[in-house]
Amino acid sequence: MASTRLRIGQLYPREMSIYGDRGNILALVQRARLRDIDVEVVPVERGGPGPGDVDLYFIGGGQDLDQDLVAADLATEKRDALRAAVDDGAVLLAVCGGYQLLGSHYVAVSGKELPGLGLLDLRTEAGPTRFIGNVVLEAEGLGLEPSTIVGFENHAGRTHLGPGLAPLGRCLVGHGNNGDDGMEGARQGTVFGTYVHGSLLPKNPQLTDHLLQLAARRTRPGYELAPAPADEEMRAHAAMRDRIMREGA
Secondary structure (H helix, E strand, C coil), X not given: CCCCEEXXXXXXXXXXXXXXXXXXXXXXXXXXXXCCCEEEEEEECCCCCCCCXXXXXXXXXXXXXXXXXXXXXXXXXXXXXXXXXXXXXCEEEEECHHHHCCCCEEECCCCCEEECCCCCCEEEEEEEEEEEEEEEEEECCCCCCCCEEEEEEEEEEEEEECCCCECCEEEEECCCCCCCCCEECEEECCEEEECCECCHHHHCHHHHHHHHHHHHCCCCCCCCCCCCCCHHHHHHHHHHHHHHHHHCC
């Protein structure tokens, strides 16, 4: 059987990688290599070319100025390239500032409207205060085991999903998308957005594996990810989940 290969495109690693977001790339690489998957990480920089053929994209969070610069760069031919890649089955994980750019636009705290990718039916506007604290989600519709997702949020954005768009999960603890509807993140097909930092994937290996399997199926339909140990990670996940549930955010 031919070996499995994955290319991961890290979008704007200099500008969009605060709160330890690079840990998401490290988790993807580690858990891919546990299955002897040949994985390559390709940085996608401002002003540079697109990464070519990629199976999984990641974009993290950034400061307001950096998010402004990135939004302008995405408004070039990169936007069409990302849309085409998603249509071709590529996975896209966007965290915090990256998540806010998945919609048609993002209204910053200054009132400036930043262009988005238009990949998901959502709208985001900066609010007057920040939502900061620990998060526990009950993931919906992904078949994760366990179904909880844990992490940390720190955002001023208020994100509202369109009527046909599913959330990543339901908040058990935390503010989530907007502090009102109890929902957190968004997902559609192979596109996932969330405000959860922490980093997200090292604390949630079951979600990491779900994304890897989707990415591998882009070129190998029906691919099943081989089992791989995650005992230490899942003990940390359970301990964090239980502590947050006892203490709240």
